[in-house]
Amino acid sequence: MRPVPGERSDDRTARLVRAAQRGDTLAMAELLDLLAPYVGRVCGPIALGQGADAAQETLVAVFKSLRTLKDPAALHGWVRAIAVREAIRTAHRAARTVPVDLSALPTRGDPQLSADIRDVLDRLSPEHRAVLMLRDVEGLDERAAAALLGVRTGTVKSRLHRARDTFRKAWTS
Template structure:
């Protein structure tokens, strides 16, 4: 990479890191894992810097697809160990702490694909078509995964049902919970 391209990539990385980190945290629920995920995405963008038309879109796609790959690998290898105390986790900086904790726990009970679709649709505020393009799947898959994920959220966390209701006016929802069609 020549000096000009390197400076452009560094500028891009500084501008996009915070947004990528927030999305990665929502995907993983763990700050350290989110940082690793962002570094992997940025490294992937750096290696293809000259070939990528839209580096921000490519970085987010790498972020989401890599997160799904990590979930698949971790699911097959994870060995749980019991401890006397639950580990403390940092609460996200947005919204009410109780709501944030409930939302994080509920998202953790969804499949990786459902979680990625909800984050892209409602946190990143992407359309169904944009979400399908980012995840490399069909529009129908995004629609069905959204429907199944919202139904599952209503089951596992009924207190979130009013926030996941597309009929409810956006002005009545807390920040970060806007629903678009």
């Protein structure tokens, strides 16, 4: 679909969603191009090595359910919810659900330390990676993160506290 001169990005996205919901394959392809990088940025920090698989599963789920999206303006929030759910599910499926003992991480001054952020994230549970990503990367508040994850606000607060504490201890040891 060609952009309409003077059309805002949000209006164009809404037009693409409505066209894709009607079965327009060109609109679906453009929507895929628009959503793929965003989905990758959401899934990667949660599913880690399986981020690409989680992103693919997310895009499949989005396009299977696209007709159920009532408000095209809510597209990114709706896609984010699906992406977080799929990333957590994919990470669980990859048997990364049990946090590993973080005491074996290198100490300060170790030359390998600069590469260890990813290693520390690898050792967190998918739920902890998800809450860190939603709060510290996406900037959502506890209430929004709780709604997205399908848990209570208190659960988000406690997971966030534990995730930050675990990350901090691993990073500073």
